[in-house]
Amino acid sequence: MTTFRHVFGPVPSRRFGRSLGVDLTPLKTCSFNCVFCQLGPTPQTTVERREYVPVQTVKDEILRWRDAGGTADYATLSGSGEPTLHSGFGEVLRFLKAELPCPAVLLTNGSLLYLPEVRAAAGQADVAKLSLSAWDDDSFRRINRPHPDLDFHRSVAGMRAFRQGFAGRIWLEVFLIAGLNDAPNQVERIAALAAAIGSDKIHLNTAVRPPAEASVQPVDRDRLAELAELFRPRAEVIADFSARPGSGVAANETALLDMLRRRPCTARQIADVFGMHLNEVAKYTGHLLKTGQIQALQRAQETYFAAPENNRT
Ligand code: SF4
Incomplete structure (x- = not known):
């Protein structure tokens, strides 16, 4: 690779x-x-x-x-x-x-x-x-x-x-x-x-x-x-x-959402898991936040992204 x-x-x-x-x-x-x-x-x-x-x-x-x-x-x-x-x-x-x-x-x-x-x-x-x-x-x-x-x-x-x-x-x-x-x-x-x-x-x-x-x-x-x-x-x-998805991001968004349903993650953790740059992570999380599919949680000086409680697995 x-x-x-x-x-x-x-x-x-x-x-x-x-x-x-x-x-x-x-x-x-x-x-x-x-x-x-x-x-x-x-x-x-x-x-x-x-x-x-x-x-x-x-x-x-x-x-x-x-x-x-x-x-x-x-x-x-x-x-x-x-x-x-x-x-x-x-x-x-x-x-x-x-x-x-x-x-x-x-x-x-x-x-x-x-x-x-x-x-x-x-x-x-x-x-x-x-x-x-x-x-x-x-x-x-x-x-x-x-x-x-x-x-x-x-x-x-x-x-x-x-x-x-x-x-x-x-x-x-x-x-x-x-x-x-x-x-x-x-x-x-x-x-x-x-x-x-x-x-x-x-x-x-x-x-x-x-x-x-x-x-x-x-x-x-x-x-x-x-x-x-x-x-x-x-x-x-x-x-x-706007809440529109960026071009070509749907597949990654689904995978990201799947992960955030299982556990909250910081932007750095998402970047490491997906091999993405932090700027790319910000695009995905930005769209998911705007559309209400995830929420940002403040914990011990860090921002975590998570699916809303009624959408966790
Ligand atoms: S937004 Fe400000 S702190 Fe962040 S990289 Fe740009 S200049 Fe630096």
Whole structure:
């Protein structure tokens, strides 16, 4: 059996179609510890840039995946943490563009774009998806809980500098949380920064899947639609409130549901049993939660997924 450690999917994605994920860091290696992170808490934030996984191993896996007949609409540097922390992420983007016919996408929190070498490496992407959910240093520390060396205004200035030198498309994701950053005056300030950065598209998201902090609550659909009007260009609401299954997920969902009827599991346990990436697990559990087929239970700092009591075996 062909196994991959750094390449996963393709995962069905609303924005990226069938997206091949390329993961360059161990789980939750990140400069942030966002309250809304779907991968759980960051054990220790870092700003250390190094070769967390060997670039050559990643390249070999990409070629093995392609040569086994793999196809995708996009190849995306994403996964378990912040890809720009990997010192070779630009080389991997270059390799993806050279070896795969689909566009290469960088998903980044943008915190390190103040560094010229990170901007140069990020410039290899066809699409850079940045995130912005705060409007000043105080909200940055409450929502994104960054590494202490990071400064909000310097990171935003880095995003602006990146925009000026980047020929590709920039999509900006704004993650809104009820009661934390969804007041109109707060969203107006985020929108002003978004306009200054100058992105091609702005996406509004909210906590429709179980986040790191149980207290984090989603903003409802109608309110997100209203808040979208505050952005220029007008933001698109990308939070998936629908209960429709993603393409090609039905078989895995049935197997996952069978297991959760027998015993509650964490996302990590599901990932291990099914050989899935945590991002894929989040897609399945997100849909099963929305359709009421499973529930999320908080036990000893961990989120467990289980079938409702009347549907357990
Ligand atoms: S949401 Fe992204 S940036 Fe925030 S902690 Fe999770 S991986 Fe890091």
